[in-house]
Amino acid sequence: MPIYSDKVMDHFMHPRNVGEIENPDGVGEEGNPVCGDMMTFYIKVKDNRLEDVKFKTFGCGAAIAVSSMVSEMAMGKTLEEALKITPAAVAAQLEGLPKNKYHCSNLGAQALHKAIEDYRSKKTQGEKKS
Ligand code: FES
Numbered sequence: 001m002p003i004y005s006d007k008v009m010d011h012f013m014h015p016r017n018v019g020e021i022e023n024p025d026g027v028g029e030e031g032n033p034v035c036g037d038m039m040t041f042y043i044k045v046k047d048n049r050l051e052d053v054k055f056k057t058f059g060c061g062a063a064i065a066v067s068s069m070v071s072e073m074a075m076g077k078t079l080e081e082a083l084k085i086t087p088a089a090v091a092a093q094l095e096g097l098p099k100n101k102y103h104c105s106n107l108g109a110q111a112l113h114k115a116i117e118d119y120r121s122k123k124t125q126g127e128k129k130s
Pocket of ligand 1: 062
């Protein structure tokens with residue numbers, strides 16, 4: 001049985017920013033083929049900043065705590081700053097994860113980064129059309 005930090009337990013029991021954003025500017029989905037867990041991030045962007053970040057996670061307790069922490073870390077950041085959020089930084093903010101749960105911390109940052117890429121590709125497509 002892995003031993004979780006108080007921070008992980010707090011974010012697992014009371015995850016922040018759970019849900020979906022209506023008409024999101026970007027959506028990013030990431031799954032772990034080993035355990036089958038899935039995570040989706042939704043973002044709203046204004047003036048190159050993450051105005052809102054929400055997520056839905058079907059996964060283990062660590063994956064839920066990771067998504068909650070990523071959403072808090074990313075909120076209000078510029079896109080460039082949010083792209084610098086790494087799985088290691090997320091795990092550190094959670095005061096560590098058990099060794100066999102490190103892989104869970106990859107999902108959060110990757111799903112967020114994919115949502116930003118989705119926003120950017122939609123934006124360039126829009127610019128090409130107009
Ligand atoms: Fe699958 Fe944690 S066990 S993400």
